[in-house]
Amino acid sequence: MPDRPPRRHGAEQPLFPPPPRPSPVRVVVADDNPVVRAGLTALLSGREDITVVGQAADGREACETARLHRPDVVLLDVRMPGVDGLSALPHLVRIARVVMLTYSHEAEIVRQALRGGAGGYLVHGEFTVDELVSAVRDVTRGRAHFTPTAATAVLAHLRGDATAHAKADASPLFSATSTEALSQLQPIVRQSSSVLRAGFQLSAREAEIMDLIASGMNNQQIAATCFISEKTVKNHINRIFAKLHSSSRSEAAAKWLGTAVTS
Numbered sequence: 001m002p003d004r005p006p007r008r009h010g011a012e013q014p015l016f017p018p019p020p021r022p023s024p025v026r027v028v029v030a031d032d033n034p035v036v037r038a039g040l041t042a043l044l045s046g047r048e049d050i051t052v053v054g055q056a057a058d059g060r061e062a063c064e065t066a067r068l069h070r071p072d073v074v075l076l077d078v079r080m081p082g083v084d085g086l087s088a089l090p091h092l093v094r095i096a097r098v099v100m101l102t103y104s105h106e107a108e109i110v111r112q113a114l115r116g117g118a119g120g121y122l123v124h125g126e127f128t129v130d131e132l133v134s135a136v137r138d139v140t141r142g143r144a145h146f147t148p149t150a151a152t153a154v155l156a157h158l159r160g161d162a163t164a165h166a167k168a169d170a171s172p173l174f175s176a177t178s179t180e181a182l183s184q185l186q187p188i189v190r191q192s193s194s195v196l197r198a199g200f201q202l203s204a205r206e207a208e209i210m211d212l213i214a215s216g217m218n219n220q221q222i223a224a225t226c227f228i229s230e231k232t233v234k235n236h237i238n239r240i241f242a243k244l245h246s247s248s249r250s251e252a253a254a255k256w257l258g259t260a261v262t263s
Contacts, residue, residue, distance in 0.1 A: 024051040025140055028069060030062035030085070031077040031101070039227035040075065040101070043129055050136060059088030066095045072140050073097050078104040078113070086112055093117035097139045101132075103208075107153035114154065121150035125211045129224050200243050200256070209236045210244075214253040 029040045029052055041052045053069040056062035059076075060083040066074055074096050078085040085100065086109070092098050099120040100113045110121050119139045122132065126147035135145035146154060202210060205226075212222045219237070223230045237249075246252035 022049070024049050025073060025136060026051055026053045026069065026071040027136060028052070028054045028056060028062065028065050028071045028074045028096070030056040030059070030065075030074060030080070030088075032057050032080040033077075035227060036077075040132075043224070044133070044136065047133055050133065059083030059085055062088050063091050066092055071096045073099060073136055075099055075101040075136070076118075078102040078109060086116060089113065089116040089118060099135060099139055099145065105149040105153075107156065110150045110153040120145035121147070123147045123149045125208045125225065127225070128217065128221055202240060202243060206236055206240050206243070209233065210240055210252065210256050213237070213240075213249050214256050 027044055027050060029037050029044075031037050031040070034057070037055045037057075041055065044050045045052050053071055054065040056065045058080040062074060062076060062085075063083075074092050076085045076089065076092065076098050078100060079102070085102065089098060089100075093116070097119045098117065099122060100118050101122045101124070103124045105123045113121055119142075120135055122135060122145065126149060127135070131145075138145060208226065209222055212225060217225070219230050219233045223233050226233070241247065241252055244252045244255050246255060
């Protein structure tokens with residue numbers, strides 16, 4: 001009989017070795033604010049499965065950086081000097097998936113971004129760090145992500161199209177019935193009045209933080225989202241409460257959202 005090979009000492013190789021780890025999601029961050037770029041880069045780079053391969057300060061630089069690094073995802077601001085995000089978007093979507101990450105929340109801008117090929121639309125102040133990370137991961141799989149303001153704009157556009165088609169294609173009786181049914185099915189969404197909010201005289205930063213308070217974020221989450229310290233958040237909140245004549249977060253949120261009971 002042939003001699004058996006000697007048994008090797010030490011740890012044996014597993015029969016079925018684990019599959020190799022997938023490559024990290026490669027991201028380019030495009031925003032004209034260097035603080036925002038640095039903050040987003042720091043947040044995303046702390047994840048094992050995400051790596052920021054480049055930054056850009058405007059649309060032209062975003063395109064050049066994307067062509068150089070071939071990222072999986074581009075986080076793109078809307079308003080930037082020179083070439084803005086919407087102008088750069090058609091060129092970027094040929095290279096990578098694009099998620100708009102911006103303070104611009106106007107419905108028409110949201111629709112323009114979607115028509116231009118954006119795979120998601122996130123408005124600053126409406127998402128947590130974990131939600132941002134999930135959006136970056138999911139968009140590579142073709143899953144769209146929208147924060148509440150952007151989602152509302154999309155739904156309003158779709159409902160407007162549905163109503164227009166119903167009026168054009170149906171008989172007058174059916175059209176009226178469909179419109180009435182649609183209005184009954186629409187959820188009741190409380191939208192804050194710009195006139196009401198203007199009366200509170202909050203600064204842009206205070207309004208941003210008040211939006212985050214109304215969304216249910218705590219001070220730590222607000223600090224991470226705005227890239228400021230918790231102490232700075234507390235100082236802003238004290239000024240906000242004074243301007244809104246409120247003594248609690250719930251009272252301030254009710255007034256901000258226009259849901260406070262008035263006599």
